[in-house]
Amino acid sequence: MQGRTLLSAHWVIGHQGGRHTVHEHGVVVIEGCDILYVGAAFEGAVARRIDYGEAVISPGFIDLDALSDLDTTILAFDNGPAWKKGRIWPESYIARGPYEMYDPEELAFQKRHAFAQLIRNGITTALPIASLFYRAWGETVAEFDAAAAAAEDLGLRVYLGPAYRSGGQVTDGAGKIRAVFDEARGLQGLAEAADFAGHIDGIAGGRIRAMFAPDRIETCTETLLQRTAEIAAEMGAPVRQHCSQSPTELRLVNEQHGCAPIEWLSRIGALRPNWLLPHGTQATETEFDLIAGAGATLVHCPLVAARYGGMLKSFPKVRAKGINIGLGTDTHPADMILNMQIGMMMARVSDGMEAIRSEDLFDAATLGGANALNRTDLGRLEPGAKADIAVINLCQTLQTPDPVQTLMTGSSGRDVRDVWIDGRQVMADGVIPSVDAEADAARAQAQFDALIAKYPDRTAGHPPVSEIFTPSYERAAP
Numbered sequence: 001m002q003g004r005t006l007l008s009a010h011w012v013i014g015h016q017g018g019r020h021t022v023h024e025h026g027v028v029v030i031e032g033c034d035i036l037y038v039g040a041a042f043e044g045a046v047a048r049r050i051d052y053g054e055a056v057i058s059p060g061f062i063d064l065d066a067l068s069d070l071d072t073t074i075l076a077f078d079n080g081p082a083w084k085k086g087r088i089w090p091e092s093y094i095a096r097g098p099y100e101m102y103d104p105e106e107l108a109f110q111k112r113h114a115f116a117q118l119i120r121n122g123i124t125t126a127l128p129i130a131s132l133f134y135r136a137w138g139e140t141v142a143e144f145d146a147a148a149a150a151a152e153d154l155g156l157r158v159y160l161g162p163a164y165r166s167g168g169q170v171t172d173g174a175g176k177i178r179a180v181f182d183e184a185r186g187l188q189g190l191a192e193a194a195d196f197a198g199h200i201d202g203i204a205g206g207r208i209r210a211m212f213a214p215d216r217i218e219t220c221t222e223t224l225l226q227r228t229a230e231i232a233a234e235m236g237a238p239v240r241q242h243c244s245q246s247p248t249e250l251r252l253v254n255e256q257h258g259c260a261p262i263e264w265l266s267r268i269g270a271l272r273p274n275w276l277l278p279h280g281t282q283a284t285e286t287e288f289d290l291i292a293g294a295g296a297t298l299v300h301c302p303l304v305a306a307r308y309g310g311m312l313k314s315f316p317k318v319r320a321k322g323i324n325i326g327l328g329t330d331t332h333p334a335d336m337i338l339n340m341q342i343g344m345m346m347a348r349v350s351d352g353m354e355a356i357r358s359e360d361l362f363d364a365a366t367l368g369g370a371n372a373l374n375r376t377d378l379g380r381l382e383p384g385a386k387a388d389i390a391v392i393n394l395c396q397t398l399q400t401p402d403p404v405q406t407l408m409t410g411s412s413g414r415d416v417r418d419v420w421i422d423g424r425q426v427m428a429d430g431v432i433p434s435v436d437a438e439a440d441a442a443r444a445q446a447q448f449d450a451l452i453a454k455y456p457d458r459t460a461g462h463p464p465v466s467e468i469f470t471p472s473y474e475r476a477a478p
Contacts, residue, residue, distance in 0.1 A: 003032045005423075009052040009391065009430065011403035013362075014038035015380035020059075020359070020366070022403060028057050032385040033205070033423040038381050047052045054395045055417060056403040059381050060124025060388035061336040062369025065240065065278045065298045065328025068128030068147070070448045074332050075455075077307060079469050083171040086459035086468055087133060091459045094170055094180065101134040101454050107445055108146035113444050115147075115155060115156050116435050117334045121413035122390030124421045125157040125369065125378055127211055127276070129330060134451060134458070137182075138164040138189045138215070141196045152204040153434065155426035156330060156386065159238060159373070160208060161197060164189025165215035166224045169248070171460055177248050179219055179256070190214075191214040194231050201235065205423055210237045217243040217261045218252040222268050229270040238373060240299070241265070245310075245366040254477055262287035271296055276372050280318070281310040284365040292321040297372035300364060302343035304331040315347040316355040327361070335413035336365050337392075340395035344408060358408040391418040 012026030015038070029037040029046065035045075040202070062159035072087075079085045088099065102110070111128070117165050118126050128147065132138065151158040166186030167179045190212075197210030212232045214220045232239045243249070243261040250260065257264045262283055265271040273295035281286075291298060298318060305311055312318065318324055327339055340361040347356040370379030377385045394403070397410035419427040426432065452469070456462045 002147040003031070004044070004046040005034065005048045005050070006046040007050050007052065007057055007389070007391070008055045009055040010394070011056040012038060013056060013381065013403065015059070015382040015385070017199050020363070020380070026057070027336065028381055028389065029419065030423050033387060035381055035383055035385045035387050036441055037383060052391050052393075052417070054393070054399070056364060056392045056407065057381070058390045058392055058420065059366045059379050060390045060419065061121045061122050061365045062125040062326065062373070062379050063118060063329050063336060064127050064276050064297070064326040064372055065129050065301055065330045066118055066123060066126035067329050067332060067334045068111050068126070069130035070110050070113075070334035070444055070451070072131050072133060072451070073304065075452070075469060076128075078472065081175065083175045083177060086455040087460055088169050088171040088177055088460075089133075090460040091170055091172055092462070096281075098136045098168075100136045101451055102447070104142060107140075108150070108442065110447065111147040112150035112154070113440050115150055115154050115158075115335070116432055116437075116440065119154060119156055119427050120416060120430070121329075121334050121336055122416040122419060123329070123334065123336055123393060124388035124390065124419065125159075125373070127238070129160045129213075129240075129328070130163070132163060132165065132168075132215055134454075137168070137185060138162060142193050144196055148200050148203065148208055150209055154432065155207075155421045155424050157207045157421055158209070159211035161193050161211040161213045161237075162189070163213040163215050164224075165219045166195055166221040167219040169219065169402050173460055175460075177252070179252050181219075181221065183221050183223065186221065188229070190224060190227060190231070197235060197237060201237070205422065210235060212237055212239045214239070214241055216249065217241055217265070218249045218256070225265070225270045226268055229272060232274060233272060236274070237276050240271075240275055240278065242278050243280075244277070244287065245279040247282065250282055260284055260287055262290055266290045266294065268337060274374075276326070278330065279305060281305050281312055283360055288321055288323065292323045295324075297324045297326050297368070299326050299328045300343060301328040301330040301339070302346055303329070303335075303339050306342050306346055307331070310466055311346040311350065312343075315343065315360070316351050319360070320366050324368055324371045325364045326372045327365045332360055333413065337407055337411050337413050337415075340365055340409055358382070358402075358404045362404050362406070385421040387420055389420040390416055393417040443459070
């Protein structure tokens with residue numbers, strides 16, 4: 001009884017019999033790290049009561065491709081092609097030797113700042129993703145030790161592992177993109193990632209777990225991926241492998257291996273149930289069948305795909321194959337509600353109004369992520385599950401008769417009011433303890449501006465920043 005907390009609101013999204021269920025004027029009772037009760041009323045004694053009024057008490061969102069970066073992809077929104085805009089290393093940059101464009105303190109800050117943004121958007125479990133374009137090669141154990149410390153302090157549930165790769169993409173002055181490899185460097189990155197996994201898995205009361213993050217499939221060798229598969233399977237850790245997301249990737253993989261990306265993963269024995277695969281927008285019917293047969297998870301990232309004219313060709317058909325679908329934010333902003341909304345709109349563009357409903361995307365953002373991680377205690381509010389909760393304010397939106405449909409038609413991540421993770425209130429009324437939101441935003445902008453100033457170094461032809469990123473309108477004279 002001591003320490004129990006009762007939360008109440010107009011809407012509670014509980015879970016029963018393997019499905020989410022809606023309670024109008026419901027309550028959730030937290031005891032320790034877990035959910036004790038979900039329902040209409042609770043007769044037992046509690047130490048604390050919080051009534052959220054016109055709000056929905058939701059399971060926290062699970063982000064399988066969680067932005068943990070000051071996202072450079074947004075610079076490409078109106079600026080392309082990628083090889084001309086610093087998104088592909090030029091040969092001259094390779095010749096001089098790639099270098100880190102952030103120092104260790106800046107790398108540590110960007111993870112902590114990004115983790116706070118995830119919490120603000122109701123994301124309670126995250127598998128971080130960051131760009132390697134501005135890195136010397138891969139991510140480092142030191143920055144992920146800092147990330148683990150930040151997650152523990154903020155209270156975020158995370159699966160952590162530094163990204164590694166066997167190679168990188170390089171362009172010549174005419175836009176011909178090729179891959180360059182240093183397999184020894186990639187295998188060293190895997191060895192360091194495995195060592196990191198061994199010492200962080202299960203810390204912070206189990207909130208911090210290990211994952212493996214081999215980078216893009218076109219810059220990983222067979223040996224690297226096979227060894228990753230073996231180590232991760234032995235540990236029971238998830239592996240996230242970006243694939244089937246661009247025509248350049250398809251061309252490079254076909255040149256290297258004579259087949260499509262997911263076909264290659266399957267051929268080398270790497271495609272397994274613990275593999276999480278963002279994005280699948282270029283995948284074939286055969287590849288989806290391979291994902292289904294392996295029991296792997298497709299990580300759908302609707303916002304980043306739609307921004308650049310892409311989409312998952314058929315969410316309903318992929319789901320009908322029995323493929324588990326989870327969601328990832330991937331890009332700025334780290335707004336899972338926005339991703340659900342765009343995912344639903346694009347699915348209806350592809351397959352029609354009747355092909356998909358609001359709950360299908362909500363399931364992907366909660367249960368899909370839990371299934372991917374083999375966690376029956378996440379992504380749901382039911383007795384015995386972890387008390388990972390997002391409270392979303394509905395006072396500023398026109399409510400439908402259903403809370404999930406209201407989220408899909410009138411809400412955003414900015415409406416997240418409170419967040420609980422592992423029974424701990426990590427955000428209250430939009431405030432995260434120990435985070436100075438205003439100061440951190442200013443620091444993030446200054447760090448991002450400094451990175452943009454370095455773009456000529458790693459852009460083909462080394463044009464000035466003003467030519468790499470063209471303005472929407474002509475700048476007025478002072």
